Amino acid sequence: MNFNVDEKGYYGDFGGAFIPEMLYPNVEELRQNYLSITAEPDFKKEFDELLKVYVGRPTPLYFAKRLSEKYKTKIYLKREDLCHTGAHKVNNTIGQILLAQRLGKKRIIAETGAGQHGVATATVCALMGIECIVYMGELDIQRQAPNVARMKMLGAEVRPAQSGSKTLKDATNEAIRDWINNPVDTHYIIGSVVGPHPYPDMVARFQAVISEETKWQLAEAEGRDYPDHVIACVGGGSNAAGLYYHYLNDKRVNIIAVEAAGKGIDSGESAATSALGKEGIIHGSKTLLMQTPDGQITEPYSISAGLDYPGVGPMHAHLFRSQRAKFISIPDQEAMDWGLTLSQMEGIIPAIETAHAFAALDVCKFGPEEIVVFNCSGRGDKDLDTYIDYFKL
Amino acid sequence: MNRIDQKFKEGKKLLSLYFSAGHPNLEDTVPILKQLQASGVDMVEIGLPFSDPLADGPTIQESSTQALRNGMTTEKLFSQLEEIRQEIQIPLILMGYFNPMMQFGIEKFCQRCEEVGIDGLIIPDLPVDIYHEQYQTLFNQHGLYNMFLITPQTSEERIHFIDKVSNGFIYMVSSASVTGAKNTFGSAQTDYFQRIKKMKLNTPTVVGFGISNAETYEAATAHARGAIIGSAFIKFLEHQGVERIPEFIKSIRK
Numbered sequence: 001m002n003f004n005v006d007e008k009g010y011y012g013d014f015g016g017a018f019i020p021e022m023l024y025p026n027v028e029e030l031r032q033n034y035l036s037i038t039a040e041p042d043f044k045k046e047f048d049e050l051l052k053v054y055v056g057r058p059t060p061l062y063f064a065k066r067l068s069e070k071y072k073t074k075i076y077l078k079r080e081d082l083c084h085t086g087a088h089k090v091n092n093t094i095g096q097i098l099l100a101q102r103l104g105k106k107r108i109i110a111e112t113g114a115g116q117h118g119v120a121t122a123t124v125c126a127l128m129g130i131e132c133i134v135y136m137g138e139l140d141i142q143r144q145a146p147n148v149a150r151m152k153m154l155g156a157e158v159r160p161a162q163s164g165s166k167t168l169k170d171a172t173n174e175a176i177r178d179w180i181n182n183p184v185d186t187h188y189i190i191g192s193v194v195g196p197h198p199y200p201d202m203v204a205r206f207q208a209v210i211s212e213e214t215k216w217q218l219a220e221a222e223g224r225d226y227p228d229h230v231i232a233c234v235g236g237g238s239n240a241a242g243l244y245y246h247y248l249n250d251k252r253v254n255i256i257a258v259e260a261a262g263k264g265i266d267s268g269e270s271a272a273t274s275a276l277g278k279e280g281i282i283h284g285s286k287t288l289l290m291q292t293p294d295g296q297i298t299e300p301y302s303i304s305a306g307l308d309y310p311g312v313g314p315m316h317a318h319l320f321r322s323q324r325a326k327f328i329s330i331p332d333q334e335a336m337d338w339g340l341t342l343s344q345m346e347g348i349i350p351a352i353e354t355a356h357a358f359a360a361l362d363v364c365k366f367g368p369e370e371i372v373v374f375n376c377s378g379r380g381d382k383d384l385d386t387y388i389d390y391f392k393l
Numbered sequence: 394m395n396r397i398d399q400k401f402k403e404g405k406k407l408l409s410l411y412f413s414a415g416h417p418n419l420e421d422t423v424p425i426l427k428q429l430q431a432s433g434v435d436m437v438e439i440g441l442p443f444s445d446p447l448a449d450g451p452t453i454q455e456s457s458t459q460a461l462r463n464g465m466t467t468e469k470l471f472s473q474l475e476e477i478r479q480e481i482q483i484p485l486i487l488m489g490y491f492n493p494m495m496q497f498g499i500e501k502f503c504q505r506c507e508e509v510g511i512d513g514l515i516i517p518d519l520p521v522d523i524y525h526e527q528y529q530t531l532f533n534q535h536g537l538y539n540m541f542l543i544t545p546q547t548s549e550e551r552i553h554f555i556d557k558v559s560n561g562f563i564y565m566v567s568s569a570s571v572t573g574a575k576n577t578f579g580s581a582q583t584d585y586f587q588r589i590k591k592m593k594l595n596t597p598t599v600v601g602f603g604i605s606n607a608e609t610y611e612a613a614t615a616h617a618r619g620a621i622i623g624s625a626f627i628k629f630l631e632h633q634g635v636e637r638i639p640e641f642i643k644s645i646r647k
C-alpha cells in the first residue's frame with residue numbers, strides 16, 4: 001500500500017478537491033504548478049537558505065536522557081519548538097510564500113485558530129513585504145490576545161470570522177470566501193495538511209524537512225537512520241505529516257498519532273476525530289470529520305486551540321483506516337500534566353498541543369533498545385496564560 | 394420530460410427564486426412554495442441548510458444557521474415535501490452542500506428526491522469531474538438533473554466540458570464572488586454574459602449571484618435564459634414575511 005498522495009490527489013479513499021467551481025481556477029493553478037516550482041533549483045536554494053538562516057534549521061534532534069531513564073527506552077525529541085516563531089508552522093509558510101511569489105501573487109490570506117499559523121504567515125509576509133490578511137474566529141481573537149497582537153505588530157490585518165461558531169473552522173470558511181472573491185491576485189496559505197488537493201500534499205512536502213533531518217541526525221547518533229517509533233500530536237496533522245513523511249512507506253517504523261480527547265471521548269467536548277469522526281467533506285477534502293448524524297459539522301473542544309479542528313488531513317484519515325498508524329487520544333488533564341513533566345524533567349516548556357504527544361509514554365510500551373522520536377512541535381510561551389490558570393502558578 | 398426542460402421549452406425568460414428551507418420558520422417551506430408559484434415564478438431552488446456553506450455570503454449563511462437552529466434536517470425537508478406535487482407544478486431544485494447528502498446516503502437521497510418529485514440538484518462543492526465519474530449514472534437512474542456553476546474565470550475548455558455533462562441549465566455565477574445581493578452590474582459582467590452567449594452552448598444558461606431587483610434581473614436576462622434571486626429574497630422574507638411574497642415578485646418582473 002502507498003501512503004503518499006496518488007496522481008488524482010487521494011490518499012486511499014480520502015482527499016480530492018471537493019470545491020465550488022469559483023475556486024477551481026485558483027486550486028487548479030496551484031495543482032499544475034506546485035511540483036514544478038518547488039523542484040526548481042532556484043526555489044530549493046532559497047527555501048533551504050531561509051530555513052537555515054531565518055528559521056534556524058536544522059533543529060536539533062535531542063536525546064532526552066532523564067525521560068529515557070524513567071521510561072526505559074531511547075527517547076529523542078525533534079526540536080521544532082526552536083524554530084523561529086516557536087513552532088513547526090513556519091516551515092510551511094516559508095515554502096508557500098516562495099511559491100506565491102513565483103505565481104505572481106500580491107496578497108496573502110490565511111486562517112488561524114490559536115494564532116500560531118497566523119503569526120507564522122504574518123512573519124513571512126513581513127519578510128517579503130507582501131500584504132497579509134489573517135482570518136480568525138471572533139471567539140479565538142478574545143482567547144488568544146497575545147498572538148493577535150503579534151500579528152498586528154508584524155503588519156498583518158486580523159479579520160474576525162463572525163459566522164457559525166466563530167472559531168477555526170469558520171475562519172477557514174472566511175478565508176476560502178475571500179479567495180473566491182479575489183481569485184487572481186491572492187494566494188491562500190493554509191496552515192495544515194487539510195483542504196483540497198494539492199494542499200495536503202504540498203504542506204506535507206514543506207514539513208517533510210522534519211523527517212529528512214531526523215534521518216541523518218539519527219544516523220549520526222545511533223548508526224541507523226530510522227527509529228522504531230515516531231510520535232506526534234495531530235490537529236490538522238502537519239507536524240505529524242512532517243515527522244512521518246520519509247518513514248510512511250518504511251514498515252520498520254511504527255507510527256503513532258495523538259489526538260486531543262478534550263474532556264473525554266464520550267463527554268461531547270472532544271477533538272478526537274479518528275474516534276468520533278465519520279467520512280465526509282470539510283474544507284474541500286474528503287476525510288474523517290466530526291459531525292451530526294445529519295451531516296452538520298460540529299464544534300470540537302480541546303484545551304489546546306491548535307488541536308481544536310473538527311477534521312483531520314486526508315493522509316491521516318488514510319493512515320488511520322488502513323491501520324498504518326496507531327491513533328490514541330489524550331484528555332486535557334493528562335496533556336497539561338505532561339506540560340509540567342517535560343518542563344521539569346528536560347527543561348523544555350512545550351506547547352499544550354505538543355504535550356499531548358508525550359502522553360503516549362503512559363499509553364504505549366517501548367523496549368529498552370527501541371528508539372522513539374517525538375515531534376516537539378512547539379514551545380509553550382503562547383500557552384503560559386493557560387498553564388498559569390490551570391496550575392495556579 | 395423533466396419539468397426543467399419543459400419550462401425552457403415555453404420560451405420565455407425565467408425567474409427563479411432561492412430560499413433556505415426552514416427559514417424564517419421551520420414550517421415555511423410549503424407556504425413559500427405556494428406563494429412563489431401563485432406569483433408566477435418559473436422555478437424554485439430549495440436550499441438544504443449546511444453548517445459551513447463556504448460558497449455563500451453572509452445572508453445565506455445566516456438564514457442557513459437559523460434554519461438549522463429551527464430544527465431543519467434533510468429528513469425533515471423530505472417529509473415537508475412529501476405531498477408537494479399535489480399542489481406545485483413548477484420545477485423544484487434542491488440546492489445544498491455535499492456533506493449532508495453523503496451522510497443521508499447518496500443513493501437514498503436520490504431516491505427520496507425522485508419520490509417527492511424533485512427535478513434536479515445544485516451541489517456547489519461536487520465538482521463536475523467527480524460527478525461525471527462517480528455519480529452521474531445514479532442521478533440519471535432517478536431522473537435527476539444536476540446543474541453546474543461557471544464563473545468569469547472558468548476556462549472555455551472547461552465550459553465546453555460542463556456543457557457536455559450538463560442537463561437542465563448552466564448556472565452562470567455573475568462575478569467572482571460568493572452569493573450576495575448587488576444593485577447593478579458593471580461592464581465586466583455584461584462582457585462576460587456576452588462572451589458566454591457567443592459560445593452557443595447546447596445547455597441554456599441562467600444567471601445567479603448578485604441579482605436583487607428589476608434592473609439586475611433585466612440585465613441578466615438580456616443575455617441569458619433566466620435569472621436566480623437568492624439573498625435579496627431571503628432578506629425580504631425576513632423583514633416582510635411569507636404573505637407579502639407577491640409584492641417582491643412584482644417588483645422584479647411586471
Ligand SMILES: Cc1ncc(COP(=O)(O)O)c(C=O)c1O
Nearest residue numbers: 192235236237238239306353378
Ligand atoms: C505547536 C503546535 N503543534 C501542533 C499544532 C497542530 O497542528 P498540526 O496538526 O497541523 O501540526 C499546532 C497548531 O496550531 C501547534 O501550534
